[in-house]
Amino acid sequence: MAVLDRHRGRVVGELMRRFFLIAIPYAWLLVLFLIPFVIVLKISLSDTELAIPPYTPTLDLSAGWAGIREFFAGLDLENFVWLTEDDLYWKAYLSSLWIATISTLLTLLLGYPIAYAMARSPEQWRATLMMLVILPFWTSFLIRVYAWMGILSQEGFLNQLLLWIGIIDSPLTILNTNSAVYIGIVYTYLPFMILPIYAALDRLDGSLIEAAEDLGCSRLMAFWLVTMPLSRPGVIAGSFLVFIPALGEFVIPSLLGGSGTLMIGKVLWEEFFSNRDWPVASAVAVVLLLILVIPIVLFQRNQQKQQEAEQ
Amino acid sequence: MDASLLAPWEDPQAQPLIRFKNVTKSFGAFTAIDDLSLDIFEKEFFALLGPSGCGKTTMMRMLAGFEAPSSGVIELAGQDIAPVPPNQRAVNMMFQSYALFPHLSIWDNIAFGLKRDKMPKHDLQERVEAMLKLTRLEQFARRKPHQISGGQRQRVALARSLAKAPKLLLLDEPLGALDKKLRQDTQFELMDIQETTGTTFVIVTHDQEEAMTVASRVAVMDHGRIIQADTPDRIYETPNSVYVADFIGDVNIIQGQANPGEGEGYRLFWTEGQPPLIANSTKSFSAGQTCHLAIRPEKVTISAERPEEAANAVQGKVLDIAYLGNLSTYHVELPNGLVIKAQTANTRRISRRSFTWEDPVWLSWTATAGVLLAN
Numbered sequence: 026m027a028v029l030d031r032h033r034g035r036v037v038g039e040l041m042r043r044f045f046l047i048a049i050p051y052a053w054l055l056v057l058f059l060i061p062f063v064i065v066l067k068i069s070l071s072d073t074e075l076a077i078p079p080y081t082p083t084l085d086l087s088a089g090w091a092g093i094r095e096f097f098a099g100l101d102l103e104n105f106v107w108l109t110e111d112d113l114y115w116k117a118y119l120s121s122l123w124i125a126t127i128s129t130l131l132t133l134l135l136g137y138p139i140a141y142a143m144a145r146s147p148e149q150w151r152a153t154l155m156m157l158v159i160l161p162f163w164t165s166f167l168i169r170v171y172a173w174m175g176i177l178s179q180e181g182f183l184n185q186l187l188l189w190i191g192i193i194d195s196p197l198t199i200l201n202t203n204s205a206v207y208i209g210i211v212y213t214y215l216p217f218m219i220l221p222i223y224a225a226l227d228r229l230d231g232s233l234i235e236a237a238e239d240l241g242c243s244r245l246m247a248f249w250l251v252t253m254p255l256s257r258p259g260v261i262a263g264s265f266l267v268f269i270p271a272l273g274e275f276v277i278p279s280l281l282g283g284s285g286t287l288m289i290g291k292v293l294w295e296e297f298f299s300n301r302d303w304p305v306a307s308a309v310a311v312v313l314l315l316i317l318v319i320p321i322v323l324f325q326r327n328q329q330k331q332q333e334a335e336q
Numbered sequence: 337m338d339a340s341l342l343a344p345w346e347d348p349q350a351q352p353l354i355r356f357k358n359v360t361k362s363f364g365a366f367t368a369i370d371d372l373s374l375d376i377f378e379k380e381f382f383a384l385l386g387p388s389g390c391g392k393t394t395m396m397r398m399l400a401g402f403e404a405p406s407s408g409v410i411e412l413a414g415q416d417i418a419p420v421p422p423n424q425r426a427v428n429m430m431f432q433s434y435a436l437f438p439h440l441s442i443w444d445n446i447a448f449g450l451k452r453d454k455m456p457k458h459d460l461q462e463r464v465e466a467m468l469k470l471t472r473l474e475q476f477a478r479r480k481p482h483q484i485s486g487g488q489r490q491r492v493a494l495a496r497s498l499a500k501a502p503k504l505l506l507l508d509e510p511l512g513a514l515d516k517k518l519r520q521d522t523q524f525e526l527m528d529i530q531e532t533t534g535t536t537f538v539i540v541t542h543d544q545e546e547a548m549t550v551a552s553r554v555a556v557m558d559h560g561r562i563i564q565a566d567t568p569d570r571i572y573e574t575p576n577s578v579y580v581a582d583f584i585g586d587v588n589i590i591q592g593q594a595n596p597g598e599g600e601g602y603r604l605f606w607t608e609g610q611p612p613l614i615a616n617s618t619k620s621f622s623a624g625q626t627c628h629l630a631i632r633p634e635k636v637t638i639s640a641e642r643p644e645e646a647a648n649a650v651q652g653k654v655l656d657i658a659y660l661g662n663l664s665t666y667h668v669e670l671p672n673g674l675v676i677k678a679q680t681a682n683t684r685r686i687s688r689r690s691f692t693w694e695d696p697v698w699l700s701w702t703a704t705a706g707v708l709l710a711n
Contacts, residue, residue: 235402236435238422240500241452250448254439 062314069307070100080303104308113292114309118316120287124203124278125271128210132267133260135211136218140259141252143219144226155223158216170209170280177205177281201283209277214270218263225259226252258331265324273313289313343567344377345553351414353378353504353536354399359408361394361560368394369405370560381530381537383547385583386557392540394560396506399538400429413503423452428502432509434493436481442492443468443477449500467495470529487518494526498533507539511546523549544584548572556580572632578709581630586665588636588676590629594621594708601703604629607672614647617708631706633679638666639698640690646700652676654695666691668699 082099275290401422
């Protein structure tokens with residue numbers, strides 16, 4: 026009997042252990058994602074009001090069942106309807122998608138050769154090169170964006186350099202244009218593109234390229250038929266890692282962009298802090314999240330497929 | 337059959353398919369290939385055998401075009417191949433890691449080289465099917481390399497490298513990743529395929545058994561040089577040096593001073609107070625020259641009594657017995673401390689074994705059983 030009890034005790038202990046292991050990530054998700062999301066969703070269904078907090082209704086539990094019913098009766102989709110009525114919002118969404126797409130392509134065009142060169146460099150250099158890619162992360166993101174303002178402004182370093190070389194006669198206007206936004210996004214997110222592509226290229230067995238050449242490929246052909254397809258998971262991962270945060274980017278367009286730069290992150294910020302219209306701002310955020318769910322799901326599927334292929 | 341067809345290397349008129357002429361290859365201060373000359377003939381199955389770092393892989397990579405010789409000339413069918421890039425050589429290679437393209441199916445892997453040649457679609461399909469049939473991979477055509485076993489991958493690599501019908505096929509440790517049983521089966525498969533296709537095979541291996549099994553000729557290499565290149569039986573029976581004798585199979589080496597005896601015979605004085613050993617040799621040695629008698633364990637007879645007729649007989653006691661199932665190897669210590677291995681076939685059950693540890697025994701062998709080697 027005692028033996029059976031001890032056995033049962035061990036089984037229960039094992040179940041508890043498993044439960045806690047699984048419970049930790051779920052608790053994390055619940056506290057840091059799901060609850061804030063539900064709060065934002067609730068605010069997006071509310072109406073704006075000059076009060077603290079600046080929306081209505083608020084849940085009054087002291088009123089009991091009637092209070093809860095009243096609370097739910099006060100929620101509506103008015104703000105989401107508003108998003109479709111004012112063309113500012115869908116223009117901002119489209120413009121954000123456009124800027125994020127172009128920035129991702131530019132980052133890919135710049136990042137792939139860098140990752141390729143890193144993977145092809147002598148073994149003893151690689152750690153240093155990797156370090157150089159990660160190094161900018163050691164300074165605050167905000168400071169780096171401010172530094173770009175110093176570089177790109179009318180009397181900034183870039184214009185001074187170009188004037189000094191004699192390529193241009195009068196300073197270029199780069200700061201406060203979309204070009205500055207592209208530069209800022211490409212600069213900021215380049216490491217996120219380089220690292221996954223580098224990881225994919227680094228894993229690539231050099232004898233595959235030799236085999237391709239042995240079977241009649243030129244260098245370029247071998248790159249196109251073997252290196253490119255085998256680094257595709259890295260390219261896809263890198264593109265999503267750039268595209269997803271770039272879509273909701275707020276700091277870069279507000280600091281480097283001009284009045285003509287329309288990005289949804291900036292609109293969101295203005296609704297929240299300039300207009301103090303929390304419900305509309307929350308509705309903008311909820312729609313942004315829904316737009317992002319699609320690439321995030323695609324990204325997850327890519328990662329999963331890659332893991333399966335490696336087994 | 338005409339002798340020159342079976343052994344073209346013995347025919348001075350025969351044109352080699354591959355000719356290494358005084359080829360040297362250095363990587364910085366390291367000399368991988370040292371002034372090496374070698375002829376390989378059409379339809380040969382030629383094995384490059386040696387320890388790792390002996391330069392065998394470098395020779396193969398020079399043939400494939402991935403390395404260029406530092407000096408000397410490599411000819412393929414009479415043409416210097418130095419200026420020909422790897423993708424234009426009529427040479428294909430089967431890589432040690434197989435190097436199968438993981439993103440392509442087995443079918444597409446095999447078709448890869450043919451597509452580069454812009455082969456018409458119908459011919460291409462036929463060729464790939466033929467290769468799949470040759471390597472018995474028909475039902476795996478649609479799978480990816482990671483979905484098949486190691487032995488099947490090895491066959492895909494072989495099919496892919498044979499698909500373009502190269503003049504010369506290079507195999508870099510092709511069976512290294514397979515377990516022993518599969519390796520033995522595959523060796524015979526390789527020989528069959530080589531015979532069917534009539535392709536010249538050059539195989540790199542560090543496994544002497546594999547080289548002996550598959551090859552028509554074996555080149556034993558060390559430090560960038562070929563020590564001996566000959567048929568497997570001659571490499572085994574008449575090695576030209578202690579290095580080769582020792583590298584191929586098991587051998588007893590007895591050092592001593594040679595003195596000419598009657599006819600082709602030499603007397604080898606090997607230790608104090610023992611009669612000299614009698615050994616025939618086609619090579620001549622001067623009186624008193626230090627040399628080595630190399631004798632294979634299976635050519636040494638072990639007996640309880642001194643055999644009457646034996647040209648050479650020495651007494652010792654059994655030190656160790658290695659029982660291998662079909663064979664037993666006796667390690668017998670001679671009075672001067674030298675340990676000689678003698679091998680007998682276990683034609684009788686082990687319980688009826690005649691000798692055991694510490695037994696005094698006689699070892700004997702004929703005058704022609706061993707080889708006298710100068711170095």
